[in-house]
Amino acid sequence: MKTNLIGGKSLEQWLVDYPLLKDLIEPIEIFWGNPQYDKSSCGIPISEKEDIQDASRRLERFAPYLAEVFPETAESNGIIESPLLSIQAMQKRMEELESIELKGKLLIKCDSHLPISGSIKARGGIYEVLKHAEDIAIKHGLIDLTDNYKAFDGSDFKDLFSQYSIAVGSTGNLGLSIGIVGAQMGFKVTVHMSSDAKQWKKNLLRNKGVNVKEYASDYSKAVEEGRSQAAADPTCYFIDDENSKDLFLGYAVAASRLRKQLEGLKITVDENHPLFVYLPCGVGGGPGGVAYGLKAEFGDHVHCFFAEPTQSPCFLIGQMTGLYDSVSVQDFGLDNKTEADGLAVGRPSRFVGRKMGHLLSGCYTIEDQRLYSFLHHLAVTENLYLEPSALAGFYGPILLENHPVGLNYLKEHNLEGILRNGHHLIWGTGGNMVPHEIMEEYFNKGTRI
Template sequence: MDISEFIEKEPVLKDVANKKETVWINKSKKSGNEVWKNFPFSENDIKDAEKRLERFAPLLMEYFDDTKETNGIIESPLRKISNMENLLKEKTKFEGNLFLKMDSHLAVAGSIKARGGIYEVLSYAEKLAIDAGMLSINDNYKKLASKEFRNFFSKHTIQVGSTGNLGLSIGISSAALGFKVIVHMSNDAKQWKKDLLRSKGVEVVEYDGDFSKAVELGRKKSNENPSSYFIDDENSKTLFLGYAVAANRIKKQMEEQSIRVDKNNPVFFYIPCGVGGSPGGVSFGLKKIFGDNCHIFFVEPTHAPSMLIGMDTGLNGDISVQDFGIDGKTEADGLAVGRPSGFVGKLMEPIISGIFTIDDYKLFEYMRYLDKSEGIRIEPSACASFEGPAKLFEYGATKEYLKSSNIFDIRKNIQHISWATGGNLVPEGIMEEYLKTYLK
């Protein structure tokens, strides 16, 4: 593939090809009702997902003690991080108020994948049980923890391809319900994640190559088994809707904390992006809830800017970072994706504001900043979310975006929310190693 034409047409791709930190502004973003013209999902789809999660709450409390405090609802705190905010103000041109959405501390799986991954496992379990005449949606779903249901689920296999966190969420939840689980992992997945899965009775199959290879071969193996169900991170509508449920919940949290969102108090979200499923689903929900007062940026490693390349060229899943001569290798294992989801990239065209790229060494710098200032520890890939607020007021392209959106003059009123996508399950020894990692 000749990429020179793309680079000539869109100069930002020259920086991308050179693995230089940059920002891409989405020219296809729409406003008002135009966002939802021909969009395949509605608010009713989100409500349906919310109701399903409520039905499963009694079962989740039965299996996972860390869900009891929230009555079986898997949700994370939203925290004002004033010390980190002050640190960014000292070191960058940051203005506004800084918050951390702590999906790093979600119950069961300790990452954003606890939203979509667990939701799809539960959706599949519900369908199997209802189709078998064993369950009605009016039942108390606690009954699914019985020996009868565990034996029933054990006859079925769930498979997934993952760089780590999606595999953890699906492996842990599927095994708890009694399913046989196979997680197909690329060789850039962290060893501790493989070890944790195996300790839960999950079969882990490892592959040379990147995430896309693990997904491709996992899908192929699953298709060979009629009693196997493949959870497809690249194309799953169910995963997407599980993530979208986050929006109504964060709206409630913001109201409880008196965080205003309106034309004069816009909210900016910054979400690390790998293949795109989790940030895409969350973004759909956020845009539905907050509309034009909401501005969403993804953040990708300079060595794996797959969603940026896919969306900017318009080729989405039909182009990879390798086509640009980029290796796809990054310390942000959850973001080590060479080819984005074409399904999600297309859906994000009218929704997101843009995408930042970040050098790996900064992931560890932000980790140390957060640990030092707030005593909060999240994994390196989650720390990509701080690049947005740190650089929003530094790039010419983002300053122009703020001006054209009539925000530049009220920039001190911006509510910035960095989405911490994972980290709570990282073993303490490895977290200590991360904090001592210095790259250049």
């Protein structure tokens, strides 16, 4: 009888080499410290910092256009950004529930309330559509970098873009951001969506004139089909969540803006004031881009952790085994079924996995029930409503300050004595566009738990 091999080794051998995999495939919640993390090599090349700055300037050029066509961005003059809040009531509730004291202070970055599409995907997804539109407009002589980009709302631009199409594979939020902006600009947009994508997201896209194609299988199949169909059409541009540098750069811009917000709250990040950031992770593009930008901005004074559902820890498995996208959660017997639809990804991004490898402090997994519990308590204490996947970050501070792996990380990096000076930043990745009746269901489920 032939044994199925995973990356050239049997499952039994993987379990011997990486004992933590036993708990991972049980599955039970785990916390993994990244042995490749090396703060001495946290520097980001100057050329790549310049790429991030270039992306920031592009978003500034498009700000007049965005303020014109999306009134919800008018107050911020067309800059798509989210609030940074101190959530001390939620911190107190977490301490009471867990019978612990968190030494660092708790903050939340409300990408759940980003304008236009209500999730972190409004950063990368919208940015890549805008960059593609700019490239086409410059090629056809319709715009110059020094022009007022309000012009993009003109009929000549829309007529031009109507000759082109955009495609993307998505579990939901990336499709929303690309579909909403792409359709507004005049592109023909097709979103290939996996079975776990929420119906309301599909309905919203169709109402915007977006073509939504559904697949019975998971995210990887939706991406594969989208990529294949786009390749057959020379006028179609495929936004590849697994491999896109432009998506990555759009997310990375968040870091320099966060620095200004921290300064506005009189919060210092330096060798005596560490910042710990917890990012929900699906394929890895959003959290990878943000974390990369944070490392470019704060170096080894920021510590980034990714959070994944117990049934969908694709990034963790890829990093732990060194197989990156050559392995899926299904290879280890997990079913990739989770209420956290934005995180329901079976295979990670190779591009982000290799880019982030030595910069990532660690990963942990979280059960769906715990997501709903955090959802309920955040709503009660802070009147903030996030979708389930966006609550994954809240388990991070509890683990870092109380789990053996977290305590060891603090000790290894000489953080124990300065923890009280630091901040835990939860990246709230989505939720503002969830219909009221569905959010009420989420809240009630959290109440029962």
